[in-house]
Amino acid sequence: MxxxxxxxxxxxxxxxxxxxxxxxxxxxxxxxxxxxxxxxxxxxxxxxxxxxxxxxxxxxxxxxxxxFRDYAVQSAMGKWPFSVTSKRGKPVIHVDIGGVATKHTAxxxxxxxxxxxxxxxxxxxxxxxxxxxxxxxxxxxxxxxxxxxxxxxxxxxxxxxxxPTAAAIAYELDTRGSGKALVVDVGGLATLVSLVDLGKGKVVGSIGNHVLGGRDFDQCLVNYCRGEIHSRHGITTTGDVLLRLVDACVRAKHELSVTTQAVVGTEFGILVTRAQFEDLCGGMVRLILALIGSLLRSSKVDKSDVGEIVMAGGSSCIPMIQEHIRVLFGSKALCNSIDPNVVVAxxxxxxxxxxx
Structure with missing residues (x-):
């Protein structure tokens, strides 16, 4: 076990x-x-x-x-409410436990x-x-x-x-002996596309957009709904109301992966169709397709050489993303029978x- x-x-x-x-x-x-x-x-x-x-x-x-001085650390610190300082050159996180200040490593x-x-x-x-x-x-x-x-x-x-290797193993693609698998991982914060050499059992190329993920799809819907609320009621959503709207939009996004329309919360009552959502997010889907194209070119791999396409990450469930990838590869079937949210695990x- x-x-x-x-x-x-x-x-x-x-x-x-x-x-x-x-x-x-x-x-x-x-x-x-x-x-x-x-x-x-x-x-x-x-x-x-x-x-x-x-x-x-x-x-x-x-x-x-x-x-601590790494660019990734310094750039991330600016958006966190909690404090991070240096201890012997490494980042430590400050928290308060029962009134006692403590420090913890990542x-x-x-x-x-x-x-x-x-x-x-x-x-x-x-x-x-x-x-x-x-x-x-x-x-x-x-x-x-x-x-x-x-x-x-x-x-x-x-x-x-x-x-990406774990996602390929989930479908036992590594047991096939040869060929390449494309893994498209649209996570909450970033999108990564990778090529896995099934014969070698390892990633041979990867490219990503680290500022494009599921939260950006959420934000598109939030912005649309904020505009609708303002035009209908003259209200600018802020504070707790905005937090509730974000939560309602996330749930609506999930619903639109399985239905053709969804209502953004009973409090807001905004009906959104899948077609509207796809129109709002079309630009981001094109960015994902551009990543795939860039990876294939940099790896000198033709589309016809990609034997399998594995979908990973929660937002890869969005039908528009899957359909455009199918079309890009000549209506090729996708490996998506395992929930993309858990395929890596x-x-x-x-x-x-x-x-x-």
Missing amino acids: AIGIDFGTNNSCCGVWTGDQVLITDPAPTFVAFTNTGSVVGKDAVDQAAGNPLNTVYEFKCLLGRK VEISSIMLSKLYRDAAGALDCKRAVITVPYHFSRSQRRAVKKAGTGAGLHVLCVIDD YGATVLAERIV
């Missing part, structure tokens, strides 16, 4: 191999919050964030294995998150052998930090593998069972 963990920047989930099947936990927000009584993780951390912003930590994965906070994922998926089974996935671009120091975080969570980390679990 073994487990696989998709340790994401925005959301994370865990799978466990039991018998002859993979069971996956629901994706949980990669949030850790500190309160007077201890720490809370995932959705519980998100739910209390508005009243405890200075002690609610998120996107901490980007600090792993980095120095590894320590990641261990809390990974421990929660483990307990939810396999804690009762006493299974601690795990494969953890990371983005392809992670450096050696970042991968070592992830492994250290897993060890801190009480896990025996069998290996750390790339997200699924593949990590399959690999963990193989190794064990």
Whole structure:
């Protein structure tokens, strides 16, 4: 028995191999919050964030294995409400626990998150052998930090593998011996497209847009609805009302992946059709297609050489994205039967069972 963990920047989930099947936990927000009584993780951390912003930590994965002066660290710090300072050249996160100021490394906070994922998926089974996935671009120091975080969570980390490789393994594409698979991962914060050489079992090319993700699709719908509310009622949505509108738009986006129309919350009552949503987001879909084209050109791979196309990341469920990719590859069928939200964790679990 073994487990696989998709340790994401925005959301994370865990799978466990039991018998002859993979069971996956629901994706949980990669949030850790500190309160007077201890720490809370995932959705519980998100739910209390508005009243405890200075002690609610998120996107901490980007600090792993980095120095404080790294550009990625410095640019991220400006958008966080919590404080990050340098200790011996490495970033540390400041939080307040019961009135006592404390400092935590990203590894320590990641261990809390990974421990929660483990307990939810396999804690009762006493299974601690795990494969953890990371983005392809992670450096050696970042991968070592992830492994250290897993060890801190009480896990025996069998290996750390790339997200795209795990997605391909989920469909057992690596057992086919040769060929290339394209993995399109539209996550919450970024979009990455990668080519996996199935014969070698590794990524041979990857390109990404690190400021284009699911949240941008959400924001398109939020902007449209804010305009509708203002034109109908003369109201500018701010504060708590805006937060509720964002939440309603996220739910409507999910509905529009399975239905042709959705109402943005009973409070707002704005009917949005799938066609309207696609019109709002068309420019971003074209950017995703441009990424695919750039990757194929830089890798000197023709579209006809791509044997399989794997969809990963929650927003890759958007029908418009899938349809345009099908058309780009001559109406080729996509590997999307496994929920793209959990396909990376699924593949990590399959690999963990193989190794064990």
